[in-house]
Amino acid sequence: MKKLFLKKIFILSLLSVFVFAAQAQKSNWCGTVNFDQEAIKKDSSILEKRAKLEKFTKEYSSRKKNTEEDVLIIPVVFHVVHDYGEENISKEKILLAIDILNKDYRKLNTDVYQAIPEFKNIVADIKVEFRLAKIDPEGNCTDGITRTQSLETYDAGNSVKYAVPGWDNTKYLNIWTVKSIESGAAAWSHYPGISAALDGVVSIYRYIGSGHTLTHEIGHYLNLMHPWGNSNDPGLESNCDIDDEVDDTPLTIGVVNSSCNLDQVSCGSLDNVQNYMDYSSCDVMFTEGQKTRMRAALNSSVSGRNNLWKQSNLEATGTNDSYASPICSPIADFYVDNKSVCEGSSVQFFDNSYNSSVDAWAWSFPNGEPETSNEQNPVVKYNTPGLHTVSLKAFNSSGNNTISKNNIINVIDTLMGYATPYFEDMESSDFPESSTDYTKNWKIEKQGKLSWELHSTSNNNSIRVVNYSNSSETKSILISPNINLTNFENPKNITFKLAYAKRSNSSDDDLKIYVSDDCGITWKIRFLKRGSQLVTNDGTLVSSEFIPQDDEWSEEKCSLSSFEESNHIMIKFVCTSRKGNCLYIDDIKIGEEANRVNTVNPIKKIKLNIRPNPFKNDAVIDYYLTHNSKTQIIITDIIGNVIGKFYKEETTGKHSLNLTSIAPNINSGIYFIKLRVNNAQTTRKIIKIK
Ligand SMILES: [Zn+2]
Structure with missing residues (x-):
């Protein structure tokens, strides 16, 4: 009996450890539902557009057959939002990301063979292809990547899209990459119907060029929900009561903890845990039903998705087959290893020009040694204290571009400060x-x-x-x-x-x-x-x-x-x-x-109060001494002229005196009262009004 009792307790405690672990690891890596619901709170017209799209999707599904579809090309622009750290990802990473998308959306991913027999027959080739834009909204030559230094890269929320505005969402799929996301998510997106400024995908830079995170988020962008429905909480029994509006994805509670249980049955039938839209670690597929829903979104005018792949738009964005892309001009940019140095020290500059290859560099370092350089990443010595401006002109056969950063280098005179x-x-x-x-x-x-x-x-x-x-x-x-x-x-x-x-x-x-x-x-x-x-x-x-x-x-x-x-x-x-x-x-x-901090009583915070402030005729200066002190009060005007002075050795406790007893003929204006107690001091601004 005792043994059995102990065993029960052991199992119970094991169970509670398991539950705790499950909660601790609860994944919220996709932020789409949360961000989307926040946006709806501010703009309820989104729901009307969604209802229109849902109606269109039903009509579209009833008349279209997936086998008849052409490949649709979607122009893409990446906005790399960075602070010159590792989040300033390379073009190679972005090309890799495009390559993964084009495999996943064309059923060419090398792991597609792992789809289990029960779902093998409904693995879909979405027939969508992603191409980096070659022409920007102003008609300029682009490599489809913008790079912007911004603190919005940290803990990013939708405000990043105002700091670094996307390109016309009816012409381009905008993808922002950032250092971190405020909610702790890895990435988020919005369904069609969202306002133009917020339309697109935001992802932490680490998920660009590896894994299926973008595949999942672009699924949302093309109107797919998580397989369990429009929520961000996989694993809830109640998820069996909601649906993703796709016929061939079984009802499911979803996958928790990025597990991969291919036998998972959660709502009475085998779950499609390998679906890109679920949270498993073994996602390899979209279904035919999801394909129909995505292609319906691409044929709807909601958020202009039906314009993205039109021939006229492919030509406008330089993503049509016959477009011969010229060499773009570079966009100049640079950063430096240390912005603050002692006089006589050297700093290294790093070329960060983008949009095209660079053939030549012309640097200018006023007050630096050398004052100019044609190296890509020059080292410069600064002997003159002060703030110094640096500029870089980047050239190639198509043109040049200059960037100047004012006062970027602070050369410190160590006798100053x-x-x-x-x-x-x-x-x-x-x-x-x-x-x-x-x-x-x-x-x-x-x-x-x-x-x-x-x-x-x-x-x-x-x-x-x-x-x-x-x-x-x-x-x-x-x-x-x-x-x-x-x-x-x-x-x-x-x-x-x-x-x-x-x-x-x-x-x-x-x-x-x-x-x-x-x-x-x-x-x-x-x-x-x-x-x-x-x-x-x-x-x-x-x-x-x-x-x-x-x-x-x-x-x-x-x-x-x-x-x-x-x-x-x-x-x-x-x-x-x-x-x-x-x-x-x-x-x-x-x-x-x-x-002397350990040998004398530390000076407590000086309490100084002026009442009233602003004042008309006179004000009272109150202060409190925590021990017997030498007290000094100095009143100065705004440019530092001394208007009145007071000096006394005083005892512990509260002291008050009239301001006019120190400065009897004070005119209206702004003044500073400095109270010095032994070696500590504090200052208050006061205003005398007429
Ligand atoms: Zn998601």
Whole structure:
């Protein structure tokens, strides 16, 4: 009895492990249904067009026989949306993708023989062929590929199609390739009837040139649903009650976990798990019924699908058989290995010209050494500090094209930027970017939907990352300007304030800090905390947006060991999001206070409030001291003239004074009040009105 009981428990626990695993791996790799339903919410006219197409499809199916069909050619354009990384895929990959499509849609795929006997007789040759466009919408020569640098490549949603607009959807099938997709999907598409701007396929670059992802998404583009129906949830019993409107694909609940069970029976009959439109890992076929449905879509005017393959359109897009494609002119483009270097350093430029082969390059590097080059990928030394522009002219026998990138190279004078002791409390309007001195700019790099952002409350500014709104593994990067250490020997630490709370027990965001003494070319890691190590509140999980209270900050220290001999550094804060909660940083210090952080009480956040603001006759300045301090208040006008000053040694507690007691004859205008307490300071903008 006992044994049996134990055995039962064992089986039960095995079962629960299995269920958990199934949920964890639940595939949502195709985003079509979700994106499509979002679009319908905003534009209900889509449904009317779909109803019209559905009616047309029924009529078409009743009168057409698949054997009578001609091969239909579809002009295609790829829009490579990239940030000069591996997502800037080669033309070879795109040609490979076209080749896979033309095998899959012509029943020429080498694995088609694997179709099991029960479905072998209905494997269809769709008789559709895809060709890269040779003429663009303006009539220019093209190789059918556009390349655009855009941050929309990260966590892409439908907004990528506005950042990089598609070509006329009644003339071309638009395919955008991106680095990542916001929903975590691998790709998505829309059924016909969608608005022109959204029509087409978006795919993560990795799925271009391998696998059947595009085959599946173009199936949706040609009006096919998943075999279980118009949902994104394979594996549900209720899927037996919905259908894909195709007669020869059996009712099915669909395939979960990309499995390949050729004997799967889910709704009373054998499933066609090998169908391209299902989620299995062994997809090799479309059916004759799916062919009829796709060809109906291609014969309907809904979304202009019936124009794509017309002879007039093939001629307009250069995809007809007799079109003799000329050599196109190149479109010039380039990138550089390091945009920021110390004076006297070299950078390497890389030609990224496209649309055609390039025979010659003419580079121009004002203030560089050399100042011009005809190499494809030249190395250039910069001795002059400042921002430098670079241009490239790319030539071939058909023409040339020039691109110029203004101020792309930042050559750093290591004596510029900030001097130590350095204290950044983020209260000034010159953080993160200075309005007057670019050498004091902090740089925020975005590799996802979100990155570091300034966060303001009534009495404090800090900088934060909203981790839970970011995709997992997205890095948010904050890079300091040059910090000149020559006035300050032997810096030991950077200190800063940190605030973080977990959203759930599994919150695992991390913060890494790197230091560079070669102006950002190489970085050494000096700080790493993740998950529970970052928590600064009392450990309470915060399910909503975490906004720290004054006592929910910790003082952190980042060692500068091995940089003792450096006379300048840059600091890089990298927060990797893993769906936790907000992470805040404030009060970054390098210098005396930072070195003494463990021997004296750290200065708490300075609280400074001006009321009212704007003011008419007089205002009250309130501030709070956490210990006896030397207090200094300086009022300056907008160009820095000192209007009033106040200096006193004061005791712990709240202090208030009238503004006119410091600056009795203040005129109307904008002013800054700077409160300095020992070595820390904070600034507020005030406005006196008439
Ligand atoms: Zn799909």
